[in-house]
Amino acid sequence: MSTQATPLVVVLNGPNMNMLGLRQPELYGRATLDDVEALCAETGEQLGLAIDFRQTNSEGELISWVQECRGKAAGIVINPAGYTTTSIALMDALLAADVPVIEVHITNIHRREAFRQHSYVSKAAVGVICGLGVGGYALALTALADLLEEAA
Numbered sequence: 001m002s003t004q005a006t007p008l009v010v011v012l013n014g015p016n017m018n019m020l021g022l023r024q025p026e027l028y029g030r031a032t033l034d035d036v037e038a039l040c041a042e043t044g045e046q047l048g049l050a051i052d053f054r055q056t057n058s059e060g061e062l063i064s065w066v067q068e069c070r071g072k073a074a075g076i077v078i079n080p081a082g083y084t085t086t087s088i089a090l091m092d093a094l095l096a097a098d099v100p101v102i103e104v105h106i107t108n109i110h111r112r113e114a115f116r117q118h119s120y121v122s123k124a125a126v127g128v129i130c131g132l133g134v135g136g137y138a139l140a141l142t143a144l145a146d147l148l149e150e151a152a
């Protein structure tokens with residue numbers, strides 16, 4: 001029997017992700033954010049990870065949540081949404097968190113408008129998953145579990 005605490009992975013979602021299922025379904029699909037939370041909870045259970053799933057439309061709140069991860073979380077999965085391409089402050093917070101970060105985008109940002117293709121967040125990420133729909137969150141959690149196991 002393992003006596004180790006279950007590692008905590010914080011899954012963060014940026015602006016407009018609360019509109020998932022309604023917003024541009026031809027791009028983002030029909031799954032809602034509740035569906036994504038359920039997917040992350042189920043995947044976390046399979047992988048032996050505790051999941052704290054959150055969404056905010058506020059840049060400051062997102063940054064405060066990232067700051068809280070330092071010394072507390074084993075890793076971060078983040079879909080920064082619109083702050084991907086604008087927020088140096090979010091990138092700085094992720095760099096300061098000192099935990100592995102995986103960046104997720106539901107759509108393939110490289111097939112979309114040029115302004116979506118430069119990510120500040122990628123500077124702070126171990127890896128990026130994009131274009132694989134909401135299943136990208138499960139892939140990110142699996143990758144994080146592997147990284148944590150390698151580091152153990």
Ligand code: DHK
Binds near residue numbers: 104106
């Ligand atoms: C979500 C958003 O809200 C956009 O601002 C990004 C990303 C793409 C996604 O694909 O999940 O450009």
